[in-house]
Amino acid sequence: MSPEGGLTWTVYDADNMTQAEIYGFVLSELGKTNPKIVGLSADLAKSTKIGKFGEKFPDRFFNFGIAEQNMFGVAAGLAKAGLLPFVSTFSVFASMRAVEFLRTDICYQNLNVKVIATHGGTSFGSAGTTHHSIEDLSIIRAIPNIQLIVPADSVETALAVQACLEVQGPVYIRIGRGFEPRVYQTDQYGFKIGKAVEMKPGTDLTIIACGAVVYHAVEAANILEREDGISARVLNMHTIKPIDTEAIMKAVTETRRIITFEDHNYIGGLGSAVGEIIAESGKGCAFTRVGLPDQYTPHGYPEDLMHYYKIDTDGIIEKVRELLGKEFEKEENWEDEY
Amino acid sequence: MSLTEQEHKELRKIAKKIRKEIVDVTQWSGGAHIGGSLSMTDFMVVLYWKYLRIDPKNPNWEERDRLVLSKGHGGVGHAVILANRGYFDFEVLKDFNQFGCAYGMHLDSRKAIGVEASTGSMGHGLSQALGMALGARALKKEWRVYAVVGDGECNEGSIWEAAMAANHYKMGNLIGFLDRNHMMIDGPTESVMSLEPLDKKWEAFGWYTQLIDGHDMPKICEAIDKALAYNDGPSMIICDTVKGKGVDFMEGNPAWHYGGLSAELAEKAKASIDKMYPDIP
Numbered sequence: 001m002s003p004e005g006g007l008t009w010t011v012y013d014a015d016n017m018t019q020a021e022i023y024g025f026v027l028s029e030l031g032k033t034n035p036k037i038v039g040l041s042a043d044l045a046k047s048t049k050i051g052k053f054g055e056k057f058p059d060r061f062f063n064f065g066i067a068e069q070n071m072f073g074v075a076a077g078l079a080k081a082g083l084l085p086f087v088s089t090f091s092v093f094a095s096m097r098a099v100e101f102l103r104t105d106i107c108y109q110n111l112n113v114k115v116i117a118t119h120g121g122t123s124f125g126s127a128g129t130t131h132h133s134i135e136d137l138s139i140i141r142a143i144p145n146i147q148l149i150v151p152a153d154s155v156e157t158a159l160a161v162q163a164c165l166e167v168q169g170p171v172y173i174r175i176g177r178g179f180e181p182r183v184y185q186t187d188q189y190g191f192k193i194g195k196a197v198e199m200k201p202g203t204d205l206t207i208i209a210c211g212a213v214v215y216h217a218v219e220a221a222n223i224l225e226r227e228d229g230i231s232a233r234v235l236n237m238h239t240i241k242p243i244d245t246e247a248i249m250k251a252v253t254e255t256r257r258i259i260t261f262e263d264h265n266y267i268g269g270l271g272s273a274v275g276e277i278i279a280e281s282g283k284g285c286a287f288t289r290v291g292l293p294d295q296y297t298p299h300g301y302p303e304d305l306m307h308y309y310k311i312d313t314d315g316i317i318e319k320v321r322e323l324l325g326k327e328f329e330k331e332e333n334w335e336d337e338y
Numbered sequence: 339m340s341l342t343e344q345e346h347k348e349l350r351k352i353a354k355k356i357r358k359e360i361v362d363v364t365q366w367s368g369g370a371h372i373g374g375s376l377s378m379t380d381f382m383v384v385l386y387w388k389y390l391r392i393d394p395k396n397p398n399w400e401e402r403d404r405l406v407l408s409k410g411h412g413g414v415g416h417a418v419i420l421a422n423r424g425y426f427d428f429e430v431l432k433d434f435n436q437f438g439c440a441y442g443m444h445l446d447s448r449k450a451i452g453v454e455a456s457t458g459s460m461g462h463g464l465s466q467a468l469g470m471a472l473g474a475r476a477l478k479k480e481w482r483v484y485a486v487v488g489d490g491e492c493n494e495g496s497i498w499e500a501a502m503a504a505n506h507y508k509m510g511n512l513i514g515f516l517d518r519n520h521m522m523i524d525g526p527t528e529s530v531m532s533l534e535p536l537d538k539k540w541e542a543f544g545w546y547t548q549l550i551d552g553h554d555m556p557k558i559c560e561a562i563d564k565a566l567a568y569n570d571g572p573s574m575i576i577c578d579t580v581k582g583k584g585v586d587f588m589e590g591n592p593a594w595h596y597g598g599l600s601a602e603l604a605e606k607a608k609a610s611i612d613k614m615y616p617d618i619p
Contacts, residue, residue: 038476060476062507070465070499077469080455082400083476085469100459101496105466109447109456 018178020118022154024049026161027086027116028056034165035060036084040075042068042093048118049178050088068093072101079111084165090124091117091174095136099143106170107145114164115172120150121211121263122292122309123176125302132297136174138268141241146170147193148241150270152214155184156238159191167193176263177302180212183236194239196247202233205257205286205323208248210237210270212302213261213311220316232320240273248277257286259323261311266291288323290315339388339563341556347618349555352422353383354615357584359418359428361599361607367414367435369598370443373588375415377519377552377579378486382415384558385484385515386423389566394424397452403481404470406455408463408497409488409517411595413445416453425452461494463487464514468504471512482566486515490522493531498543501572505544510569513562514545518552519581521592537576545574552577586610 017025031037031053039061045051054061064071068089075085087094094102094117106113117136124131140148147167151157157175164171171193189197196208199218209217214236221232233255235247251258258278260271271289278285292309306312310319341349356379364370386392391403407416414434421428433439440449444458455466467485474481491497504512516536524530533539540547546568548561558577565573581595582588585607588597599607 062472064499064503065506067496067499067503069461069496070468070503073462073465073496073500074469074472074503076455077406077466077471078473078476079469080404080466081470081473081477081479083473101462101465104456104459105462 019154019157019175020049020178022158023116023161024052026158027053031057038078038083038085040071040085040087042066042071042089044089048088068098069101072098073105075113076105076111079113084112086114088116091120091133091136092131095139103143107143110145110169113170117174119177120174122297122305123302125300125305128299129296134265134292137240137264140172146172149173149239150210151238152236153183155187159187163193176212181215183215194242196244197236199234199236202231204231206233206251206255207259208235208237208274209261211263213263216313216316219313240270243273245277248274252283252285257323259288261316262291264291267294290319341559346555349383351618353379354618356418357611358608360415361604363414363431363434365599365604366432370414371411371596373581373594375412376583377581378412378517380553381515381558381577382419384555386419389562401481404454405484406463406467407457407486409491410444410457413443417441420452460491461496464497464500468500471509474511482511484513489518489527492533501543504572509572512572513565514574516576517579518576519579521581523595525592540574545572547574549576552579584611584614
């Protein structure tokens, strides 16, 4: 079934285009109406698909070779000159190799630079640990001024790329390698930076996920409902920063059980961001974070890695069943604890 | 734009005042990067008072030339120069480095008037300058971009990433100044990390490279004129300088990369600067 929507390019052949391809395509379309947009690559124009923009606007596209630090510094200078730079490289390089340039040149000066970081999480599977970006959310989240978005699929990527133009300041969009299944059939679901999307209503617990894991969270919730009669709410927390506190607190008070899933080290990313809100609220809530354990990843196809780390449909079902068996103290008199 | 004798004297007079005020601000602030500020003073004065197309009363004038202090450790010198050039009142520098002051060790472009880029961490400014130069080209603007790089800063790999890219894109609107003061925090550059032959390195990276006495104002003007006339690619003017120039007990002493001054020592420093300018009262 073809996706439907008002902005034809955002759903342009979304079944056949990967997240990255969609991003390159959308950027090319936006470039037609916004002459300030410039594209920057570090010898990954083809891999990150920003090359699609470069093909259309060769005068507004700069390749810096395999030199990410310089690329991020140049982006700051271009923004200072009044242009709107989109910088693309693998997330592992954007968040680590060049991060001080992103932080000092772009975020410290609060410049209007958009980073499209591809191959996030374990999505570059067989490339192995050097190319698995399992620390990026934690690192970027700690940098002031920048907003952090992890779109669930290619439709949401298209929407995020458009929406980030409205933000005056740096935005980091973390996408996968591009073979992730599509979640959305339409782009008319009210995407808004900083607002979680309720993918499925539910009352027994809330599953919060981001990125490619959202697809599996929805699948798992449907199976849990059918097989176990469990009513699981699913939130697509596409914006990690600023996090949607309201949606989290609503989940705390209405479902009292929350479980997060992410393709990232379980430390510092989505789960940590959600956990901080819960802990500071003072409300009782059974809570589990599921991500990659604090260790380096093996080689393998992304689907095998997701299965191994229990962030695919089967893993989510297993972890949710575990959480439902988890006891937590409901009475408020804890005197017997001392 | 060769320098007339009168102009030369005027610029030296300004440089003398700036050197003394760098000493003052260093004393008031409790400590600052004085050595590298004194080494860059002469070419910075030539740039700010003779070459840069700027309007200090309209610091965001779009057509202005941009100067990026890539060697951000020259913050105190840059701040004194900007104040003297009319960007802001020198009085604010009495609170240099203090909580709430817009001016401190490494200048913040969002707060410090006339500062084009926040620098301080080494190896960042040249890339930002390159971005501004590429921006000028993309926007069909005439402004030029000047980047002041430190010699120790040339240890940073990112400097050479930017050098490669500036040549690749043939940035004729980008002129670099390299403050070759031969000293870094841990000692002489050649003992900490060898840089020589530095001019050959920049040449090999495709930059039109000149090596001059960085305290000789007429020579600085000649070099800038040549760089301005060269539009086929980026230019680098390596200014051979003395760290701490003008203050005898600081000259060539890496201990004065950063330091504080007592009132007594500040007076001694200013007396030494007076000796550097016997013809200027």
